[in-house]
Amino acid sequence: MAREIQKVGVVGLGTMGAGIAQVCIQAGVETVGREVTPELGEAARGKIAHFLGRAVEKGRLSQEDGDAALARLKLTTELADLADCDLVVEAAFEDLTIKHELFRELSEVVGEDAILATNTSALSVTEIASAAAPPERVVGMHFFNPAPLMPLVEIVRAQQTDEAVVDAAYAFAQRLGKEPVRCNDTPGFIVNRILIPLLNDCVRVLDEAGVSPEDIDRAMRFGAGWPMGPCTLVDLVGLDVHVHASEALWQGLREPRMAPPARIVAMEKAGHLGRKSGRGFYEYQ
Numbered sequence: 001m002a003r004e005i006q007k008v009g010v011v012g013l014g015t016m017g018a019g020i021a022q023v024c025i026q027a028g029v030e031t032v033g034r035e036v037t038p039e040l041g042e043a044a045r046g047k048i049a050h051f052l053g054r055a056v057e058k059g060r061l062s063q064e065d066g067d068a069a070l071a072r073l074k075l076t077t078e079l080a081d082l083a084d085c086d087l088v089v090e091a092a093f094e095d096l097t098i099k100h101e102l103f104r105e106l107s108e109v110v111g112e113d114a115i116l117a118t119n120t121s122a123l124s125v126t127e128i129a130s131a132a133a134p135p136e137r138v139v140g141m142h143f144f145n146p147a148p149l150m151p152l153v154e155i156v157r158a159q160q161t162d163e164a165v166v167d168a169a170y171a172f173a174q175r176l177g178k179e180p181v182r183c184n185d186t187p188g189f190i191v192n193r194i195l196i197p198l199l200n201d202c203v204r205v206l207d208e209a210g211v212s213p214e215d216i217d218r219a220m221r222f223g224a225g226w227p228m229g230p231c232t233l234v235d236l237v238g239l240d241v242h243v244h245a246s247e248a249l250w251q252g253l254r255e256p257r258m259a260p261p262a263r264i265v266a267m268e269k270a271g272h273l274g275r276k277s278g279r280g281f282y283e284y285q
């Protein structure tokens with residue numbers, strides 16, 4: 001199993017999928033992006049073109065290379081158009097039923113030695129793989145947001161994953177210019193297992209110690225050397241995404257620090273989702 005990866009499919013071109021597709025085309029890889037409607041696909045292409053255009057303006061990318069990268073992206077609404085892909089990275093909604101359906105259909109569409117990867121943050125890769133045939137071809141490729149800027153990709157070995165598939169996904173992430181690490185299919189993999197409870201601790205300190213978001217952010221930046229404070233980071237990630245990831249960890253591990261603090265659950269219910277909604281711990285224009 002595991003052949004040379006020449007063509008990649010990306011399923012779902014939202015926040016993560018568009019970023020992953022951008023990384024692939026910039027690394028010279030022919031990429032087919034699948035969205036549910038042509039409009040959503042075009043919106044993702046527009047976003048990628050915008051980021052490439054900004055890189056050209058800043059002198060980090062030549063116009064020619066930017067144009068060539070964009071020309072490597074094909075859009076479709078049909079999974080059947082992913083038939084000749086050597087690797088498909090699934091980045092659709094974080095919903096097991098949707099992912100099961102996709103992995104079942106993809107197994108029928110792609111070649112028998114094609115690799116199927118999921119970008120899930122909080123679902124079990126092993127459970128997702130159970131819908132694929134054969135499940136040995138499924139691996140987690142967990143990119144971080146924003147995918148074009150964040151170097152890490154966690155290469156997640158499910159119970160069923162063939163080791164050659166893990167190695168191929170690892171090598172492909174390196175080819176994309178990323179810094180992959182191998183890990184197992186345990187709740188939160190590596191980074192979220194550590195970071196989510198830590199961010200929850202920070203949020204709890206706001207109330208326990210009566211500290212302001214500004215001061216806790218300054219404290220962790222200037223005292224712990226964090227590049228950005230925890231409240232700024234939760235706002236950037238999105239309160240809904242953070243609460244969802246906390247709940248998944250809490251369900252998986254039953255440690256109280258994993259459970260989302262009441263304060264951010266209330267903020268999420270109020271629609272204060274952070275940067276994307278214009279308000280979280282801070283206000284945004």
Ligand SMILES: NC(=O)c1ccc[n+]([C@@H]2O[C@H](COP(=O)([O-])OP(=O)(O)OC[C@H]3O[C@@H](n4cnc5c(N)ncnc54)[C@H](O)[C@@H]3O)[C@@H](O)[C@H]2O)c1
Nearest residue numbers: 012013014015016034035036091092093094119120121145
């Ligand atoms: N947002 C993050 O910070 C982050 C980070 C790492 C991993 N993830 C994971 O990446 C995946 C996607 O998350 P996101 O934040 O990009 O979500 P998103 O809501 O921004 O994008 C999901 C996209 O998938 C599309 N979609 C839904 N069903 C589809 C289908 N059947 N076929 C094709 N497209 C379909 C939707 O139209 C949407 O554009 C999730 O599994 C999530 O856990 C998210």
